[in-house]
Amino acid sequence: MEPILPEKVQELINKFAGEEVYLHMETTNGAYASHFNEKFFSAGAYIRNAKLTYEHGKIVGEGPFRVGLKLAIGWVYAEGLTHYGFDEDGHLLLAGHDFDGKLAVALEMGKTPFK
Amino acid sequence: MTETTMEIEQERHVLVIFPHPDDEAFGVSGTIAVHTERKTPVTYACLTLGEMGRNLGNPPFATRESLPDIRKAELQKAAAAIGIQDLRMMGLRDKTLEFEDDQKMMNLVTDLINELDPSLIITFYPGYSVHPDHEATARAVVRAVRVLEADKRPKLHCVAFANNTLEEIGAADIRYDIRHVYDKKMDAMKAHISQTIWMLKDLESSVAAEGSELHDRFNYEHFWTYTFDEKDKVSEIKS
Numbered sequence: 001m002e003p004i005l006p007e008k009v010q011e012l013i014n015k016f017a018g019e020e021v022y023l024h025m026e027t028t029n030g031a032y033a034s035h036f037n038e039k040f041f042s043a044g045a046y047i048r049n050a051k052l053t054y055e056h057g058k059i060v061g062e063g064p065f066r067v068g069l070k071l072a073i074g075w076v077y078a079e080g081l082t083h084y085g086f087d088e089d090g091h092l093l094l095a096g097h098d099f100d101g102k103l104a105v106a107l108e109m110g111k112t113p114f115k
Numbered sequence: 116m117t118e119t120t121m122e123i124e125q126e127r128h129v130l131v132i133f134p135h136p137d138d139e140a141f142g143v144s145g146t147i148a149v150h151t152e153r154k155t156p157v158t159y160a161c162l163t164l165g166e167m168g169r170n171l172g173n174p175p176f177a178t179r180e181s182l183p184d185i186r187k188a189e190l191q192k193a194a195a196a197i198g199i200q201d202l203r204m205m206g207l208r209d210k211t212l213e214f215e216d217d218q219k220m221m222n223l224v225t226d227l228i229n230e231l232d233p234s235l236i237i238t239f240y241p242g243y244s245v246h247p248d249h250e251a252t253a254r255a256v257v258r259a260v261r262v263l264e265a266d267k268r269p270k271l272h273c274v275a276f277a278n279n280t281l282e283e284i285g286a287a288d289i290r291y292d293i294r295h296v297y298d299k300k301m302d303a304m305k306a307h308i309s310q311t312i313w314m315l316k317d318l319e320s321s322v323a324a325e326g327s328e329l330h331d332r333f334n335y336e337h338f339w340t341y342t343f344d345e346k347d348k349v350s351e352i353k354s
Contacts, residue, residue: 001175024179030169031210031246035278046210082173087180101173108179115180 001083001095006059009084012092013057013067016109022091023050024108025078049113052076064096067107078107089114120292120335123149130233130269131199132224132256134162134212134248136190137307142274143237144197144303145293146336151198152296158201158231161190162223162252167209170310177309185309193306197299203227212251217258217352220251224259233269236260240273240339241349243280257341257349265343272338284346287337294334301333 028044054069054076061079068077080096087093091110098104108114129150133139139147139159150157164183171177177185187204194202205223207215228236241253253273260268272289293300304311318329341347 001171001178003174026167026179028167028169031248035245038278083175085175085178087178091180093178093180095171095175095179097171097173097175099173101171101175102169103171103179104169106179115183 001085001093001097004059004063004065004081004084004094006061006063006065009059009065009067009094012084013059013069016092016111017054017056019111020051020053021109021111022113023052023076024048024091024106024114025050025076027078027105028103030102067094076107078105080105081107120290123291124235125153126150126155127234128231129155129157130227130231130236131157131159132162132227132236132238132252133159134207134246134252135165135209136161136163136186136193137165137310138239138249139197140193140300140303140307140311141332142276143336143338144193145296145300145333146237146291146338147199148197148296148299148303149291149293151200156201156231157199158203158227158233159194159199160203160205160223160227162205162207162212163209163248164190164204165209165310168310170313182309186307189307189309193303196302196306197296210248212248215251217255220255221258221352224255225262228259228263228269235270235272237272237338238274240275240280240284240341243275243277243284243339244273245277254349257347258352260341261343261347261349268343271341273341274337275339284339287339289338289340291336291338292334293336297333 026046033040034042054071057069059065059067065081066079081094082097083095085093089112091108094107096105165186166183168182238256239249239253241257260271
């Protein structure tokens with residue numbers, strides 16, 4: 001994973017537009033957040049291998065970045081993204097790594113299902 | 116330490132069931148090492164590959180997609196460090212266990228018991244193990260053992276670490292001194308380096324602090340014996 005170059009990531013997002021993609025998205029504060037701090041409200045969401053098509057997508061911000069995907073009748077978006085890269089199957093991986101190096105958010109997409 | 120420790124009993128077969136690579140290292144790797152040194156067969160069923168681990172680094176050393184392979188290799192190395200010869204990766208997915216079919220989860224444990232006939236099962240304590248996967252694993256084990264006839268049940272030694280453990284179920288009834296296998300436990304911890312690097316750094320600075328929680332963790336291991344009486348709060352599976 002490399003720090004996000006917004007122009008580069010915008011190009012990659014454009015490549016998948018209008019085609020069916022498999023999508024992974026998660027946001028998490030970790031399963032132990034409320035254990036270490038009982039006042040912490042633990043929340044997160046996870047979706048893996050959602051199959052969808054977006055009309056266009058956009059990366060915005062100065063970093064950490066936000067990415068939004070406009071669907072025919074809906075939206076997908078994620079914020080806090082810091083890094084991008086690819087897995088061995090060529091999926092585009094976008095991730096937000098916090099100051100301690102912990103994953104806080106991920107948005108990934110590609111033409112084949114994730115394992 | 117003022118608390119007394121006890122001898123680890125000789126077992127016929129030890130079955131360890133945890134959901135995540137590294138669960139075995141933190142709490143029970145010293146105890147496992149003692150069993151394997153005695154040539155007691157130990158089977159470790161690790162239900163997931165810890166796919167949802169969050170320690171990926173910044174700059175990142177892993178991605179959400181590459182982490183499972185990294186953790187699988189770490190798990191194999193840790194198992195070797197403490198002499199486990201029968202490591203089973205059960206192929207479930209991190210942070211999904213409580214959403215799995217409860218009967219399937221129980222059957223997974225029942226099948227292992229039927230095959231291995233363990234005299235001791237080590238897992239988490241239901242209700243006091245914090246992570247939803249720990250809790251789902253603990254419930255499955257309790258349900259699988261509970262349906263056995265009382266005199267056929269293996270002993271069930273559980274790990275508990277929720278903040279309310281002491282006040283609700285009291286102190287562990289089992290406390291082992293594992294200082295003689297300290298090196299093996301440390302090797303198991305180091306094998307899971309992607310998960311333990313932060314803790315190991317802390318340890319270097321505070322291991323000398325006799326009596327500190329971290330120090331204690333590397334020298335003693337604690338278990339709560341699970342009993343099938345009024346303390347058993349695990350529900351029946353809803354049909």
